[in-house]
Amino acid sequence: MTKKKVVVTGGAGFIGGNFVQYMVNKYPNYDIYNLDLLTYAGDLTKHKEIEGKGNYHFVKADIADRETIFNQFKEEKFDYVVHFAAESHVDRSITNPEIFTQTNVLGTQVLLDAAKEFNVTKFLHVSTDEVYGELDFDPTTFFTEETPLQPNSPYSASKASSDLLVRAYHETYDLPVNITRCSNNYGPYHFPEKLIPLTISRVLNEEKVPVYGTGENIRDWLHVYDHCAAIDLVLHEGENGEVYNVGGHNEQTNLEVVKTIIKTLGKSEELIEFVKDRLGHDKRYAIDPTKLEKLGWNPTYNFDTGIAQTIQWYLDNKEWWEQIVSGEYKDYFDKQYNL
Incomplete structure (x- = not known):
């Protein structure tokens, strides 16, 4: 090889961190460089088991720092760029949109310029189904790669902007690229501000679980391990310039997700507390992944097996998330949901 x-x-983030572990273990003859700024959601403790491996390397850097990024690309001569780095929490984008533009748009442009300057073999940009906007509750409607981009939050607008930059660099400079757009991910090392880990941690602590509005918003849940396999396939087999949607075929309302977790942990639904709905809260996301399936990918987890595995992981790794949900993060949660 x-x-x-x-x-x-x-x-050092959630999906990127799982992908780093996946690649280090699957491709021992590849050198995997983990480039991360280590913001509030970045965490290197998840990589303890691979830190000693010769093909794993960590670089602390800001993707918007042009000089540092160019020096790294010049020195290492990367073949592949897999770009996860992004501010990703919709709630935070509503209260502070500027940092989302700085990281997600300008940071992506810096990476694209470096990839162009130093002739990378493939630039794979990891995006989100949220760039498509929202679907109604008709279960026969899905996002495809041809769905127009209609983002509704500052977060999704910043991701759509970066998607368009990636496309433009392919069309203008012939940069070899792919874009993947995934549905909601879940699994190990998911930062506890997102719905599933937030619910698990609060239920285990016998704390109220905030649910926006009536909890009827629908998401298509994708296990992060299935997502890693999809990105690996697109990186190696994806047709240059193409977009691939990655969906888990696991549509659930937010309320169904919360109730499943509560039931699995043997707690009372009285822990549920409905709170004021989020601004611009999209009704439903659902992906048609046919194009990716034709390339050779299929999800291995359904929601029942995936959520059971995820809950067990949080039970087995309390020390990881307990130190996160204490202190300033608890203050953030309480303020965000008026708890």
Whole structure:
């Protein structure tokens, strides 16, 4: 197998972190570079088991820092860029949109310029189904790669902007790219501000679980391990310039997700507390992943098996999330949901 150098931006985050572990373990002859700024959601403790491996490398850097990024690309001569690094929490984008533009748009442009300057083999941009806007509750409607981009939050607008930059660099400069757009991910090391880990941690602590509005908003849930396999396939087999949607075929209302977790943990639904709905809260996301399935990918987790595995992981790794949900994070949660 030809030795490759792969830089994974945002490799200390949730999805990027799982992908770094996946790549380090699957491709021992690849050098995997985890490039991350280590903001509030970045965490390197998840990589303890791979830190000693010769093909794992960590670089602390801001993707918007042009000089540092260009120096890294010049020195290492990366073959592949897998770009996860992004501010990703919709609630935070509503209260502070500027940092989302700085990281998600300008940071992506810096990476694209470096990839163009130093002739990378593939730039894979990891995006989100939220760039498509929202669907109604008709279960026969789905996002496809041809769905127009109609983002509704500052977060999704910043991701749509970065998607368009990636497309433009392909069309203008012939940069070899792919874009993947995934549905909601869940699984190990999910930061506890997101719905599933937030619910698990609060239920285990016998604390109220905030549910926006009536809880009827629908998301298509994708296990992060299935997402990693999809990105791996697109990185190696994806047709240059193409977009691939990654969906889990697991549509659930937010309330159904919360109730499943509560039931699994043997707690009372009295822990549920309905709170004021989020501004611009999209009704439903659902992906048609046919294009990716034709490339050779299929999800291995359904929601029942995936949520059971995820809950068990949080039970087995309390020390990881307990230190996160204490202190300033608890203050953030309480303020965000008026608890």
